[in-house]
Amino acid sequence: MAWLHVHYHSEALRMPVPMEVLVPQHVSGGYRKPADPGPYATLYLLHGRSDDHTAWMRRTAVERYTEGLPLAVVMPAGHLGYYTDMAYGRDYFRFISEELPAVCERMFPLSPAREDRFIAGNSMGGYGAMKAGLRAPERFTGAYSLSGAMDTEATYDRLAPKLAADIWGDRSGIRGGADDLFAAAERLAARPESKPELYMWCGTEDFLYGENLRFKEHAERLGLPLVYEEGPGDHTWTHWDRQLEQVIRRLPLRKAEERSGAAWR
Numbered sequence: 001m002a003w004l005h006v007h008y009h010s011e012a013l014r015m016p017v018p019m020e021v022l023v024p025q026h027v028s029g030g031y032r033k034p035a036d037p038g039p040y041a042t043l044y045l046l047h048g049r050s051d052d053h054t055a056w057m058r059r060t061a062v063e064r065y066t067e068g069l070p071l072a073v074v075m076p077a078g079h080l081g082y083y084t085d086m087a088y089g090r091d092y093f094r095f096i097s098e099e100l101p102a103v104c105e106r107m108f109p110l111s112p113a114r115e116d117r118f119i120a121g122n123s124m125g126g127y128g129a130m131k132a133g134l135r136a137p138e139r140f141t142g143a144y145s146l147s148g149a150m151d152t153e154a155t156y157d158r159l160a161p162k163l164a165a166d167i168w169g170d171r172s173g174i175r176g177g178a179d180d181l182f183a184a185a186e187r188l189a190a191r192p193e194s195k196p197e198l199y200m201w202c203g204t205e206d207f208l209y210g211e212n213l214r215f216k217e218h219a220e221r222l223g224l225p226l227v228y229e230e231g232p233g234d235h236t237w238t239h240w241d242r243q244l245e246q247v248i249r250r251l252p253l254r255k256a257e258e259r260s261g262a263a264w265r
Helices: 055-059 062-066 092-107 124-135 152-158 161-168 181-189 209-222 237-250 256-262
Strands: 002-010 015-023 041-046 071-076 117-122 142-146 197-203 226-231
Touching: 002 092, 015 062, 015 092, 041 092, 041 124, 055 062, 055 071, 055 237, 062 071, 062 237, 071 092, 092 124, 117 124, 117 237, 124 142, 124 181, 124 197, 142 237, 152 161, 181 209, 197 209, 197 237, 209 226
Parallel strands: 041 071, 041 117, 117 142, 142 197, 197 226
Antiparallel strands: 002 015, 015 071
């Protein structure tokens, strides 16, 4: 894998932003067997509130888990925006759901097909990933949350008041709005189009366990294609590292001949 440190100017965020990128390295000779030349599927991997875009490379074995797979991994900086088009700030949801895939698919040999785009994250990033799957199902074929902050009103109450107000404005406007995952799930269930695979994992000792259970039960009542798993664990990287490997293993990666029709431009 090639590990790239990328800085570019984001039009959505109106500022320069960094990201870490892992891309399969095509080997044409020598002792190694030639690799899949692409275009590759992409996993967009979102960090949590206490970390930044380097956390997945520093705290997990993501490079080892993806070695040999026709899969690129993009780890963008989401800062403290909760992957939300902020009431008083920047458009982080538009950034992750629209601009970032478009920019990366121009820069790197990545497939632009929906079937080859996946998004995952932990904690704040789990919220962002699930929101992307629920609100942009035409762009992502799978959304994967590890210990996600699923209850937006509860998150609002946990944050410093000014930060919460900057992100979502008045608390009274959250329920039923665009950033309410429960309401977004209802809107997705009512759509006739194909639904993305939704996956959740949460530790039973995690402080977010209760809201993960509530969302799981809500999605099941709606008939959404959700896979839910849990196990012993709290809100720490020890468990997210293990679960990231499981997420990568379950990605429905298409064969080279299936991706060849979505040639990189």
